[in-house]
Amino acid sequence: MKRHSVATHRVTVSGLIDKPQSFGMADLAHFPQTVLDRDFQCVTGWRVPDVRWAGVALPDLLDAVGVSSDARAVRFTSFDGVYTESLTLEQARRRDVLVATQMDGKPVTHDHGGPTRLYVAPMYGYKSLKWLGGIELTDRVKPGYWEELGYDVDAWVGRSNGRSDAPT
Known part of the structure; x- marks a missing residue:
């Protein structure tokens, strides 16, 4: 995976929106910043407790680009184009879904998916796409x-991938 420099890295937002835009790290820093202290849970069973994530709440970014009434889902792409992920628009509008720029008080490193990565707090880690480069609003969820x-x-977490131990 080719590394992206913080100076040149951009997250492009496209698809069913009013104002397609590309955001650099400085642009993302101008948005209100959200901080979440949450466990990072892998579907295979391991967990990292109390990780501090910071960045732009995805709903704030979506509001800035103007989501079309035809949009039903959001597709995320890594900057190398290999990895993809999707959320319903309802899931993407949760306040605990971030375009993360910091992890534990420092910039997200390349090995942890930086300079920007998706962080989806209530879902298993595979939904938190590393190396985020593209966000596309679509008319349906496309499997990642x-x-x-x-x-x-x-x-x-706890309600999918064969697990049934989540509280109801």
Whole structure:
């Protein structure tokens, strides 16, 4: 995976929106910043407790570009084009879904998916796409990289991928 420099990295937002835009790191820093302290849970069972994520709440970014009434889902693409992920528009509008620019008080490193990565707090880690480069508003959910390999499209921690231990 080719590394992206913080100076030149951009997240492009396109698709069913009013104002297609490309945001650099400085642009993202101008948005209100959201901080979440949450566990990072892998579908395979491991967990990293109390990770501090910071960045732009995805709903704020979506509001800035003007989502079309025809949009029903959001597709995310890594900057190398290999990895993809999708959320319903309703899921993407949750305040605990971030375009993360910091992890534990420091910029997100390349090894952790930086300079920007998606962080979807209530879902298993595979939904938190690393190396975020593209956000596209679409008319339907399109299965992502991991779903094509058999993982659930909905990845609620404890309620998907064969797990049934979540509180109701």
